[in-house]
Each structure stands twice: as structure tokens, then as C-alpha cells.
Amino acid sequence: MSSTSTSTRPKVVITRNLGPETMPLLLNRDDIDVVLWPEDSYCDRKWLLENIRGAAGLLVMLSDRVDTELLDAAGPSLKVLSTMSVGYEHVPLPELVKRNVRLGYTPDVLTDAVADIAIMLALMASRNAEEVTQLVRKGEWYKQPWSPFLFCGPQLSASTIHPERTAGFIGFGRIAQATLRRLVPFGINTCLYSGNPSTPADPAADAALAAQLGVRTLRRVPLAELAAQSDVVFVLAPGGPATQHIVDAPFLRAMKPTAVLVNAARGTLVDTDALVTALRENWIWGAGLDVLEGEPVIHADHPLVKEPRCTVLPHIGSASIETRQAMAKMAAENLLGGVLDQAMSAEVVGTK
């Protein structure tokens, strides 16, 4: 590893230390030169523009901006961009295509980590976790005399009183299906989902999936029906203009007063102001959010942070040790694949 080497080995630039499990995969090779941003902080732009010159590969985080200035600085030697993320909204895809730069990313490996968080948020929103943990933390547990319905919230699992339980999914990709799989032993027997409008419904495929997962009913429905019928709504669709505020005031008004909303996708899908009103006016029971419009600049007086029936997590969906290690390893392998003209574990279609 050297940033001043005069060798003819291809140079790769990495904007963040990937940890002791992954870095040796790159550092221990004698067929590449690795240039690593040395700090445990966002990679400095000036440093990156200087060090990228003549590089064959660049490994970036979701927090790094990749633009024409950076690609120009790299020059025609650049063969691959590898991002340690499933999303690549920080990357100018057409520019990469034009320059014949391959793009690697890290899909799939985070499915289970995000599905775990979706289940956790559904339970926390139903069972008033935010409200009761704050009460304990303030030392006020003993001030609440026990009564039969103290602290009670709706039960996620089926019960003798509510044997039918319905989960609704806005977006029904891998993470949603992994979430549904986890919900089956809770007694969720109906799954409604809202898919990409440009894709036609496929009742036969739905029936096959229902049989495989063990749910009685699985079907694509209009959003209004999904809102009205679901006991828990999971937002697990991509971000961007097409899904902006897909959960808006009319959607929230149509939900059951005992239902909960979980967003583990992107903050832009949920209209913040409408959700604040929905919680204050008891249109719905509660909400669990891993993402929020305007994140990470979320102050202590943010109305959803202050709402006792709302849990806000700092976008930790994929933040499990195992998943981030797997993402780092996949990003390193994609980098090597691109530099050495080999196959990548996961390559974005259209850049090769």
C-alpha cells in the first residue's frame, strides 16, 4: 500500500476504512496499489480529487458525491466505481456509461437486516415502546397504579378477539417479502400490497407465493384499500419522485385507528406533516420510522421525535455488524472485479 508508488500496478482509491475483516482482502494483494483515506470521517473532497488521478478503481460510500469533476480528475484510467450501498442515487449513471466505467453495488445482502428492523418497529409502534421506555427512564413506573388496560396497545399477533390480521406493503420487493415471511408465525394471514403501477398484477404468482409463505390471502390492491384493511402498513418501496408522499393525509385518514405505520425505506415516502396530525388526532395508533424527511438533521423538537406514539431510529436498517461486513466485502470484490476485468458480485446493468 502506498500513495506515492511509481509502480505500474493499477491504483484503487477507497474513501473509508472498511474494517479489519475486509481491508486485508485489498491490502494483502500484490497486483494493486491501495490508497486509503486515513481518517475515520467523511473523505475530504480535496484529498479525493488529488488522489484519484490515474486511478483504475474507486470505492465510495453513499455519503460520497460522485460527479463529472471527480470523474474528470480520475481520467480515462478509471475502469470501475464500487459503492458500498444498495442505492446509487449519489452516482451519475449516464456519465459512467459514457466513460465506460463499470458500477458495482451491494444489493440483497441487507435484506434480512432491514426486515429485522421492520418487525422491531411494528412491535414497538403497536406496544407503545417509545412511551413506556421513556416513562421507565424518568423513574415514573411506580407512579402508574396497575390497571387492567394500563400501557395496552393493539397486539401484532392474531388473538381470539382478532383472529384475522392483515399486513399491507407499499412496495413488495425482497425486503417486504422477507418481512412478510417473519410475520407468518405471528398469525398474519392476509397480505395486501401495492406494486409499481407500470407492472401488471399477476394473481397466479401471488397465489404461488402465498402458498410458499403460508399466508391465506396475498394480493395486489389499490392504495386506498391497503390503507383501510391493514393492521400494520410497511413502507418498503424505493424513494424518488414517483413515490414522494405516497403516504399522505388521505392515506393516513383511511387507516384503522388501531393500525400502525412502519417506514424502513426512505423518508420522502411519508408526508411528515400529515403523519404528525394523524398521530396527534389518533387517526392511527402509532408509527415506527427508520427514516425521516430531512435526516440526519433532526432536532430534539422535531414533532415526530416528540410524539409519544412514534419511534424514530437513525436509519439503522442495514446497520448490523454481519450485514455491513458483507456489504464491505462485496464492495471490495466488485472493486477488484472491475480493476482486474473480471466478473463482479453485483453490477448495475447498463454500464458494461
Next chain:
Amino acid sequence: MSSTSTSTRPKVVITRNLGPETMPLLLNRDDIDVVLWPEDSYCDRKWLLENIRGAAGLLVMLSDRVDTELLDAAGPSLKVLSTMSVGYEHVPLPELVKRNVRLGYTPDVLTDAVADIAIMLALMASRNAEEVTQLVRKGEWYKQPWSPFLFCGPQLSASTIHPERTAGFIGFGRIAQATLRRLVPFGINTCLYSGNPSTPADPAADAALAAQLGVRTLRRVPLAELAAQSDVVFVLAPGGPATQHIVDAPFLRAMKPTAVLVNAARGTLVDTDALVTALRENWIWGAGLDVLEGEPVIHADHPLVKEPRCTVLPHIGSASIETRQAMAKMAAENLLGGVLDQAMSAEVVGTK
């Protein structure tokens, strides 16, 4: 309903309003007189001693003390005691047997509600929910620059890095098995449990249950093995002297540093001081507790409340609306069954 009636209908005394779904089951009958503690607070002892005279039935909460003074005050007319709880440690069972008073309770209906909380706590403890929600609440999200392993905790679900996942259960009754059933789609493929030492192990029954639930391995093991092998340990055994501090310092020291502890049973099973040390010295990753020694008098400076890797809930295991309604209904039915000399939904063996 009257507390001054001179009718010859049997009188029943109820120490707490059971809610609008259940009270009509009792109040709308013309074959009993219902005397109801009128406040939404603990039933006053003096009021109870006065009103119990000549009653045929008494419906109590876990928070009411039933003793010989109360039974003497009721007199020989008392035929049934119905408690709206699964436990009956507040009831002198031998005294009831001696006086030929039947005892009704409310088992089973809370199984799913507690299993839901056990799963929630396992996820919260693994994924640092306490720590990260507090950070968001303080408005400090944006102060944490993103890095590949920021906020990361061990993943409950299986992963490519850890395809083998083991859950350990101290106590393996209905709630534990309902919890295990929910864990299967998370990829938990090994279940170890520690059962009542007086019951012999039954490998054939274990194998049958494993096949039914879809786990590869299910077996009873000594506590030390359970501690050392499990990625998550669930404490779901009865309280009392036999299980006092069954999770102690040696147990916690034997656990994996990436494992989490969940207690959704009784506070007495876990040695509080040992758990504080285990969390501070990173013997284990985290803990999720629905119960705590000394509850509900838990002050804000309690060392487990202050521990960032520990979530403390105010004993809400069975506190779902559906479950508490079902418990109230069962308690009312048990009361009626006893007063009218009919079968009860759930009667403690030995009092009839």
C-alpha cells in the same frame, strides 16, 4: 347491581372495572348481584373487607392481597375466587382448599402477547434500540458522521457471515415455544433449553417438536452449555425460590460477547448486580427486560435504566388490548362458573 340489595341472589365482588367489553357479561345478568369497586385505582382494603361479607364470588387482580383475614370476612358463603392473572402467588392456595373455595385463573390467553414482547426485546437489545432512540431524541443524529459500522449491532437473523443462529430458553413452556415459532423465519436453526430439573429429558419429544417448528436442532442442555452456545437467551421460566438468580455472574460470563439476554418472566430470575457488571464490562452485547427485581419502584438512577445497552419495559408482556380483554372475559366467566356451580374456563387443580 346493588351493594345494599336484600335479594337472595348470590353476591359477587369485583375489585376493578373490567372495561366496557366485559362488565356487561356480569352486570346484565339477573341471577347475581354485582358489587364493583367504583374507582379506577387499587381496591381499598377496608372497602373490600366490608363488602365481601356474605359474597359467593370474588374477582381480584394480581395487585390484590388475598389472605385469611379476607377469607374470614367473606365467610362460608364464598364459593369461588377468580383472579385476572396467570400467576396466583397472591393467593393462599391451601386456605382455599381447606375452605372448599374454587380458584379460577387466566392462563394461555397471554402467550402470544408475551411472545411478541420477547421478540421485540431480542431485536431491540441486538440493534441498540435504547441507545439510538435516545440519541435521536436528544437531537444528536446529525452529529454522528456516517461510517460503515456506526450504530451496528449483531444481527438476530442468520446471515452469510453467521448462517448458524442459536436461541437458548430458560424455561420451555408455552410462551417459550411461541417465541421459538416466531424466530424460525429469522433463520434460528438451533434451540437449546433448560427445563425443570425434576422432569426427565425427552429427546423423542424434542425431535418431534423440532420437526413441527422447522428447527434443525432442539435439545435440553445444562445451563452452562446454554449460556455458552446461544446468540440470544430468553428467560421464560416461573419465578420463586427455585429460579432465583438463575442468571447470575457465572452464567453471564459464559455468554458470548455478541449475545443478548431477554427477560420476559419475573425479575427475580436475573441477578441485577451481575447484569450491570456484564453490560458495563461487555461480557454480553445487550439486554431487554420486561421485568426487574424490585419493580415497580425503579428510579431514574437505577443502574440498568441508565445502561445504554439495556431496554427496560414496565412489565407490559401481557399488556395488549386483545389479551387483557380476553383475560378479563375469562376471569368473569370463571367467576360465574364458580358461583353457579358450573365448569370454569381455567381452574387451578386442587381446589375442587
